[in-house]
Amino acid sequence: MAKGETTKDAILDRALALATQSGLEGLTMGSLAKEVHLSKSGLFAHFQSKEQLQLDVLETAVARFIEMVIAPALREPRGEPRVRALFERWLEWEDAKFLPGGCPFISLANELDDRPGPLRDRLVGYQKDWMQALATAARIAMTEGHFRADLDPGQFAYDLYAIILAYHHFSRLLRDPASEAHARQSFAALLAASRS
Amino acid sequence: MAKGETTKDAILDRALALATQSGLEGLTMGSLAKEVHLSKSGLFAHFQSKEQLQLDVLETAVARFIEMVIAPALREPRGEPRVRALFERWLEWEDAKFLPGGCPFISLANELDDRPGPLRDRLVGYQKDWMQALATAARIAMTEGHFRADLDPGQFAYDLYAIILAYHHFSRLLRDPASEAHARQSFAALLAASRS
Numbered sequence: 001m002a003k004g005e006t007t008k009d010a011i012l013d014r015a016l017a018l019a020t021q022s023g024l025e026g027l028t029m030g031s032l033a034k035e036v037h038l039s040k041s042g043l044f045a046h047f048q049s050k051e052q053l054q055l056d057v058l059e060t061a062v063a064r065f066i067e068m069v070i071a072p073a074l075r076e077p078r079g080e081p082r083v084r085a086l087f088e089r090w091l092e093w094e095d096a097k098f099l100p101g102g103c104p105f106i107s108l109a110n111e112l113d114d115r116p117g118p119l120r121d122r123l124v125g126y127q128k129d130w131m132q133a134l135a136t137a138a139r140i141a142m143t144e145g146h147f148r149a150d151l152d153p154g155q156f157a158y159d160l161y162a163i164i165l166a167y168h169h170f171s172r173l174l175r176d177p178a179s180e181a182h183a184r185q186s187f188a189a190l191l192a193a194s195r196s
Numbered sequence: 197m198a199k200g201e202t203t204k205d206a207i208l209d210r211a212l213a214l215a216t217q218s219g220l221e222g223l224t225m226g227s228l229a230k231e232v233h234l235s236k237s238g239l240f241a242h243f244q245s246k247e248q249l250q251l252d253v254l255e256t257a258v259a260r261f262i263e264m265v266i267a268p269a270l271r272e273p274r275g276e277p278r279v280r281a282l283f284e285r286w287l288e289w290e291d292a293k294f295l296p297g298g299c300p301f302i303s304l305a306n307e308l309d310d311r312p313g314p315l316r317d318r319l320v321g322y323q324k325d326w327m328q329a330l331a332t333a334a335r336i337a338m339t340e341g342h343f344r345a346d347l348d349p350g351q352f353a354y355d356l357y358a359i360i361l362a363y364h365h366f367s368r369l370l371r372d373p374a375s376e377a378h379a380r381q382s383f384a385a386l387l388a389a390s391r392s
Binding site for chain 2 (some may be wrong): 023061100101102106107109110111112113114123124127128152154156158159161162163165166169170172173175178182186190191
């Protein structure tokens with residue numbers, strides 16, 4: 001059982017890496033089986049359908065994001081230090097080696113925005129959770145006196161997300177070496193405008 | 197000849213609409229032929245290959261963007277009014293009825309960022325042109341005295357693009373009715389921080 005679970009986790013990590021490059025629709029049982037050196041029937045023992053595999057890949061992405069971005073940031077002091085940690089970790093996430101095609105949430109948003117269904121609903125739910133987490137981090141920085149009392153936390157979350165989306169766009173498409181400096185400058189300006 | 201050209205333009209507009217939803221890879225000669233009520237051989241009379249069709253669709257998107265966003269903005273007074281017009285038109289572009297899947301440049305960036313080739317090269321070229329056009333608009337606003345003299349025009353272009361990317365992301369994926377208000381608030385803050 002424990003061994004089976006490990007195998008499944010390893011398959012899902014490989015599937016997540018593939019999905020960042022080919023999309024979830026491009027992730028077929030055949031291509032994944034080849035990639036992890038299993039027979040297709042061996043793979044079906046873990047995932048009963050392509051839909052289940054896709055949902056499991058999305059859950060894997062969320063688990064990795066919590067490990068790499070959210071959990072370490074929550075260990076930072078409340079307020080601006082935690083907001084900074086969220087930004088730094090999120091930027092690292094965008095370049096993570098285990099995500100060769102970049103952030104799965106951004107590419108899945110583009111893949112799924114016109115495709116209603118359980119997968120899209122799950123992604124939307126996670127995006128809302130994440131926006132609320134960012135707004136909460138801003139709200140804590142307000143109560144700590146780091147951010148001004150009339151800041152709009154939802155707007156802050158939107159502006160922070162915008163910086164990461166631009167980083168994803170310009171670093172991945174244009175391979176622009178200035179992308180990171182631009183993202184850091186945008187974040188510094190956002191912090192400056194948010195401080196009390 | 198004139199009639200043939202019109203037909204080709206009409207086919208390309210339909211192909212562009214389809215590509216915003218299914219991606220350029222999902223745009224097959226078969227699905228397009230069905231959509232425009234032509235035989236596949238009738239379609240091949242216009243486009244010699246799928247690659248040629250994809251390039252033509254990208255050129256069509258660029259032509260529409262120039263018509264809808266760039267040309268009208270260039271008729272506005274130099275400086276901040278022109279920057280505002282670029283933003284307003286760009287935001288309209290994101291919701292244009294003839295682009296049912298949203299901005300083709302954003303979805304193509306996600307589709308092509310890991311796929312080297314002439315199509316990706318062409319898209320990168322257009323993105324660089326557009327970033328330079330935005331930076332130029334900011335530079336003109338500096339020489340007109342609307343924007344401060346130490347503004348970084350490249351950073352301004354990045355920040356403006358970030359706002360549109362976030363609008364695309366949140367309006368399309370989350371169908372969030374607050375997206376437009378957030379985008380406008382971000383743009384107002386960017387203008388305020390850029391003014392002399």
